[in-house]
Amino acid sequence: xxxxxxxxxxxxxxxxxxxxxxxxxxxxxxxxxxxxxxxxxxxxxxxxxxxxxxxxxxxxxxxxxxxxxxxxxxxxxxxxxxxxxxxxxxxxxxxxxxxxxxxxxxxxxxxxxxxxxxxxxxxxxxxxxxxxxxxxxxxxxxxxxxxxxxxxxxxxxxxxxxxxxxxxxxxxxxxxxxxxxxxxxxxxxxxxxxxxxxxxxxxxxxxxxxxxxxxxxxxxxxxxxxxxxxxxxxxxxxxxxxxxxxxxxxxxxxxxxxxxxxxxxxxxxxxxxxxxxxxxxxxxxxxxxxxxxxxxxxxxxx
Amino acid sequence: xxxxxxxxxxxxxxxxxxxxxxxxxxxxxxxxxxxxxxxxxxxxxxxxxxxxxxxxxxxxxxxxxxxxxxxxxxxxxxxxxxxxxxxxxxxxxxxxxxxxxxxxxxxxxxxxxxxxxxxxxxxxxxxxxxxxxxxxxxxxxxxxxxxxxxxxxxxxxxxxxxxxxxxxxxxxxxxxxxxxxxxxxxxxxxxxxxxxxxxxxxxxxxxxxxxxxxxxxxxxxxxxxxxxxxxxxxxxxxxxxxxxxxxxxxxxxxxxxxxxxxxxxxxxxxxxxxxxxxxxxxxxxxxxxxxxxxxxxxxxxxxxxxxxxxxxxxxxxxxxxxxxxxxxxxxxxxxxxxxxxxxxxxxxxxxxxxxxxxxxxxxxxxxxxxxxxxxxxxxxxxxxxxxxxxxxxxxxxxxxxx
Numbered sequence: 001x002x003x004x005x006x007x008x009x010x011x012x013x014x015x016x017x018x019x020x021x022x023x024x025x026x027x028x029x030x031x032x033x034x035x036x037x038x039x040x041x042x043x044x045x046x047x048x049x050x051x052x053x054x055x056x057x058x059x060x061x062x063x064x065x066x067x068x069x070x071x072x073x074x075x076x077x078x079x080x081x082x083x084x085x086x087x088x089x090x091x092x093x094x095x096x097x098x099x100x101x102x103x104x105x106x107x108x109x110x111x112x113x114x115x116x117x118x119x120x121x122x123x124x125x126x127x128x129x130x131x132x133x134x135x136x137x138x139x140x141x142x143x144x145x146x147x148x149x150x151x152x153x154x155x156x157x158x159x160x161x162x163x164x165x166x167x168x169x170x171x172x173x174x175x176x177x178x179x180x181x182x183x184x185x186x187x188x189x190x191x192x193x194x195x196x197x198x199x200x201x202x203x204x205x206x207x208x209x210x211x212x213x214x215x216x217x218x219x220x221x222x223x224x225x226x227x228x229x230x231x232x233x234x235x236x237x238x239x240x241x242x243x244x245x246x247x248x249x250x251x252x253x254x255x256x257x258x259x260x261x262x263x264x265x266x267x268x269x270x271x272x273x274x275x276x277x278x279x280x281x282x283x284x285x286x287x288x289x290x291x292x293x294x295x296x297x298x299x300x301x302x
Numbered sequence: 303x304x305x306x307x308x309x310x311x312x313x314x315x316x317x318x319x320x321x322x323x324x325x326x327x328x329x330x331x332x333x334x335x336x337x338x339x340x341x342x343x344x345x346x347x348x349x350x351x352x353x354x355x356x357x358x359x360x361x362x363x364x365x366x367x368x369x370x371x372x373x374x375x376x377x378x379x380x381x382x383x384x385x386x387x388x389x390x391x392x393x394x395x396x397x398x399x400x401x402x403x404x405x406x407x408x409x410x411x412x413x414x415x416x417x418x419x420x421x422x423x424x425x426x427x428x429x430x431x432x433x434x435x436x437x438x439x440x441x442x443x444x445x446x447x448x449x450x451x452x453x454x455x456x457x458x459x460x461x462x463x464x465x466x467x468x469x470x471x472x473x474x475x476x477x478x479x480x481x482x483x484x485x486x487x488x489x490x491x492x493x494x495x496x497x498x499x500x501x502x503x504x505x506x507x508x509x510x511x512x513x514x515x516x517x518x519x520x521x522x523x524x525x526x527x528x529x530x531x532x533x534x535x536x537x538x539x540x541x542x543x544x545x546x547x548x549x550x551x552x553x554x555x556x557x558x559x560x561x562x563x564x565x566x567x568x569x570x571x572x573x574x575x576x577x578x579x580x581x582x583x584x585x586x587x588x589x590x591x592x593x594x595x596x597x598x599x600x601x602x603x604x605x606x607x608x609x610x611x612x613x614x615x616x617x618x619x620x621x622x623x624x625x626x627x628x629x630x631x632x633x634x635x636x637x638x639x640x641x642x643x644x645x646x647x648x649x650x651x652x653x654x655x656x657x658x659x660x661x662x663x664x665x666x667x668x669x670x671x672x673x674x675x676x677x678x679x680x681x682x683x684x685x686x687x688x689x690x691x692x693x694x695x696x697x698x699x700x701x702x703x704x
Contacts, residue, residue, distance in 0.1 A: 005532070005533070005534060006534050017536060019536045020536040023534075023536055029534075072531060072534060073531050074531065075400070075529050075530065075531055077396070091534065091535055091536055092531065092534065092535070093527070093529040093530065093531050093534070093535060094529075095396070095399050095529050097392065097395055097399075097419075097422050097426065098392065098418055098419065098422055101388070101389065101392035101395075101419075104384070104388075104389040104390075104392035104393045104396065105392050105393070105395055105396035105399070106396060107384075107393050107396060108353065108355065108392070108393035108394060108395060108396025108397035108398075108399075108400070108402075108404075109396035109397065109399055109400040109529065110396075110400075111353060111380045111382075111396075111397060111400075111402075112352065112353055112380070112396065112397040112398070112399075112400030112401060112402035112404075113400045113401075113530060114380075115352050115353065115379040115380050115402060116352070116400065116401055116402065116530065117530070122530070122531070139385060139386065139389065140385065140389050140392070143384075143385040143389065147382070
């Protein structure tokens with residue numbers, strides 16, 4: 001796959017919006033090793049965003065969009081919340097329909113794309129907040145996993161309802177005082193990563209988005225496993241600095257503090273046996289490729 | 303650019319993709335004795351559907367399961383059972399966003415549970431076809447026939463048609479896709495019938511040849527982009543209007559809602575051509591008219607026959623489409639009527655209200671008889687209502703409180 005599909009007829013090039021010309025000239029479509037390091041040097045699939053200054057979700061969006069292994073054939077599904085303010089800025093097809101139904105939309109979408117494009121890769125990636133994933137949409141989140149739907153579910157976990165102004169959510173920590181939890185949340189943070197494992201997800205990671213290289217790795221793994229084997233789930237801590245009383249520049253530190261080994265976003269992963277095998281095969285192929293490139297370079301220099 | 307036609311070619315099941323006008327209006331028909339559920343299956347066999355998503359609820363469960371058999375036979379490309387009607391309608395949306403021709407069925411409480419999806423379907427311009435086999439939605443639990451749910455569907459921006467017979471159902475399923483998928487319409491269709499009366503009774507239905515099918519859906523005729531990344535987008539907008547509180551945001555939303563309803567209006571011309579008009583009339587010069595939709599029309603026909611035996615002449619207006627609403631046709635058809643009787647299978651009398659809002663001298667409308675909660679509507683109670691209007695004595699029907 002490449003930029004072939006977005007090429008502009010020469011006669012029309014001049015009248016296309018500059019963003020489109022830029023996309024055609026500098027998109028990382030077709031670049032197999034695209035990743036977070038392209039940010040700032042190649043055309044990004046997201047530029048402006050309409051989130052608060054310093055919002056870790058905006059960082060997460062950038063890292064994820066830079067890391068998708070196959071953006072030219074990836075359709076994203078969102079839900080209502082802060083993410084739905086960002087998706088209109090994103091240069092891959094994305095669907096917002098209702099609040100909480102994202103995994104149902106993705107189930108129908110993935111099956112339709114499979115029917116319509118046999119033999120071709122069409123990745124589907126869901127990206128929604130914790131309210132959408134765990135509260136209002138939990139049924140559809142789990143049922144998609146039970147059915148082994150082949151797409152990736154990403155949850156931006158900010159541990160509350162951010163877009164509506166900081167209400168209690170199922171992924172909020174116990175005891176946290178918030179709107180609708182006036183004396184503190186009464187029950188534990190829902191353990192969705194464990195539930196995801198038991199529900200049939202083949203690749204599950206719980207982490208923060210403090211390290212772009214880590215985000216790149218888990219996104220690529222999650223998409224590859226979903227494409228070949230079955231459902232995958234990433235729970236990424238993207239704190240709402242506004243609602244937890246932090247300043248714009250404090251998001252990164254908040255994530256670093258929360259990923260310490262004893263904290264709730266300490267890196268945690270689960271990989272099923274077939275997924276382990278697939279990832280090992282992919283890693284071996286990449287190694288082979290690198291070795292061949294090295295050899296070629298050496299031959300040229302000799 | 304070179305173009306090729308699919309007409310005359312065969313699909314994987316060996317069915318010939320046929321010009322739909324030929325298939326529906328000229329091709330030979332075979333009379334068959336089927337239940338309404340089986341008729342749904344036979345229509346879908348010929349509809350070239352990509353994706354069907356099912357969920358059990360009486361009285362549509364049989365039809366939904368029969369379409370599973372079509373999937374097993376290879377007539378439908380994808381089929382599964384969702385987890386609830388809300389999820390199913392979202393799964394249908396996902397499949398339609400991805401460019402598939404989508405079919406589903408629901409009823410009563412299922413329609414209500416899924417309701418949030420329907421304005422979204424219309425707003426997203428997804429030409430999904432949903433069969434609604436109407437049943438009660440009240441508490442205490444009722445599974446019996448009742449058309450109240452249609453009154454909720456008619457404000458969603460969907461096309462809403464109300465079939466009287468299994469033959470209507472058969473033809474309208476196939477014709478429905480033709481109207482729904484027109485680029486200037488491109489809206490979902492709720493094809494309603496009265497549960498049990500149509501789904502669970504057998505009737506002679508004239509079927510089109512089984513080796514002919516509709517042309518496949520072409521998602522690139524849609525007025526909105528198909529979400530398949532075949533034509534990747536540039537960033538869609540600089541400033542998302544979704545939840546902004548400013549005039550441009552309001553104007554965008556307002557104009558899009560108006561466009562959805564304008565698309566409902568634009569469906570008239572296609573619907574008139576396919577269904578031979580939005581209404582069907584008999585003897586509209588009579589002083590008394592029965593105006594209704596669904597199986598209440600059939601009961602009206604019987605009542606007209608009974609009254610004719612007594613020398614009372616009554617005309618009939620059968621309303622086929624509730625959205626688009628044929629207000630001009632109804633005004634014209636009822637202009638001579640002194641009494642307009644609107645029998646309905648629901649407690650609210652929503653059809654009578656729609657009619658009252660469409661015609662001059664609306665006190666001509668008699669919003670009766672109403673039956674609900676699964677009650678049948680013997681033609682005698684329509685006769686009784688008409689005699690009452692005419693000031694004639696009539697025998698009370700035992701057990702009906704009249």
